[in-house]
Amino acid sequence: MDLFTESGILLLPRDTFLTDTHVQLLQKQRIWEVEVQQVLSEGTTENITNQLMDLDADKETVAAYVKALDKTRSLFDGIGRDDKPGLEQFSDVFYEVAEQSMKQLGLFRSLYVLEGSDSYTYRHSLNVGILCSLIARLLKWGEERIAFMGLAGFLHDLGKMRISKEVLLKPGRLTEEEFDQMKQHTVYGYEMIKQMEGGSELLALCALHHHERLDGSGYPHQLKGDEVPVECQVLAIADMFDAICSDRVYKDRTSPFEAAQLLWKEACNGKLNIEFVSHFVRYIALLYVGARAVLNSGEEVEVILIHQDEPMRPLVRRSGEFVDLRHERTLNIEKMIG
Ligand SMILES: [Fe+2]
The missing domain is CATH 2.30.30 (SH3 type barrels.)
Incomplete structure (x- = not known):
């Protein structure tokens, strides 16, 4: 319901999504109790932040990642509630952590020891962005393209913000109908990026085609071979790798070595670009020496x-x-x- 101060001034209208700032405001007004409606969410960033802080990775990099994670959460959640952030707001959040993580590649090692599926979509977006720019770099693409790939990875799952939380966060196996709903995130992502101020066609296509596979077994359009833009071929590798290596609501994480093996198998089966995968797995394996x-x-x-x-x-x-x-x-x- 609407919340008023003692003198009758409207403090917060009903249906306000409560943030820490709101709670502080309420406390200042000496309002100790309010009625709230709970919404399903991907847990807090707190659990993940605590784990990150305990790791012996470079503190500055970890801090940058944690900050970006919080900002990603509010940007992405905002979009689910009809905010219309422009591309620049997304790139501001992403490039800060991207730059830091390229200097401190040890961050990768830390990312895949984290436990729990809290904030998965936000972390996944950041991680895939970082991995995409890493792969582009390994392929010796130019600086502009490397930067583009980072952002494409960061935004590839934006469409998930339009999927119902019941489906998105369902712990068990999805029914066929639910899976069809889930697949729509590619189309939603395309539309959202197209409508975004500063969003380009190629960036939107990356969201649309990141689940396409070279043998035509992907979705939503069953593209084959060269029909899948190379940018999406990179994105598919980064996306799959991060998903396999992370704890999810329905499964525990797999080690980067096993994940690399799975990617290699997918490449041999003609689903992923074999040249890209081979550069990537070699590099990832080297990162883990000493781990x-x-x-x-x-x-x-x-x-x-x-x-x-x-x-x-x-x-x-x-x-x-x-x-x-x-x-x-x-x-x-x-x-x-x-
Ligand atoms: Fe996806």
């Missing part, structure tokens, strides 16, 4: 050396002895822990 991980046997190991021929099966150290995962084919790196 600690848990094998499917439950043992803790340290990643020691990445092999040229099979970057996804490195040499690891297990309490004093070395194990070559190229030869121990039953062992897999299940989870990164630091």
Whole structure:
């Protein structure tokens, strides 16, 4: 309901989406209780922030990421409530963290040890943006294109803000009908970016086609081969990798090594661009030298050396002895822990 001060001035109209600032305002007015309607949300950023702060990654980078996460949340949520931010507002948020994360690639290692699916869509958007610019860089694309790819990754799932929270955050398997609704996020994203001040056709197409696969098995238009713009081919790799490596409401995360293996399989099956994937998995594997991980046997190991021929099966150290995962084919790196 509408909230008034003691002297009868309207303080907050009904249906206001409460933020911390509103709560402080209420406290200043000595209003200690209000009736609220709960909305489903992706949890808070608090849990994730606390975990990030505990990591031994570069503090400045972590702080930039946390700040960007909060801003992403309010920008994206705003769009779900009919705000109309222009492209510039999105790029301001994204480029600050992108620049920082390129200087401190250790951030990647930290991102995939986080537990819990809180704020998944916001984190996923930031991560995919960062990964897209990383892949563009590995492919030696020009600076302008690298910057474009970052933003394309950041905005690729914007259409999800128009999907009902019941479907978006459903813990179990989606029914066929729900999955059809979910697929619409690509079309919604296209429309939203097209209508955005400063949004371009190519940027909108990236949202539309990021679930297309080279063999025509994707959606929404079942494009094949060259019909899928190269930008979307990069986006598909970044999107899949981040999704596999993160905890979701319906599944636990998989290690970047297993994720890289899955990407490689998808590339061999003709779904992803094999040249792009091969650059990417090699680079990702190298990033994890020195990282600690848990094998499917439950043992803790340290990643020691990445092999040229099979970057996804490195040499690891297990309490004093070395194990070559190229030869121990039953062992897999299940989870990164630091
Ligand atoms: Fe998506």
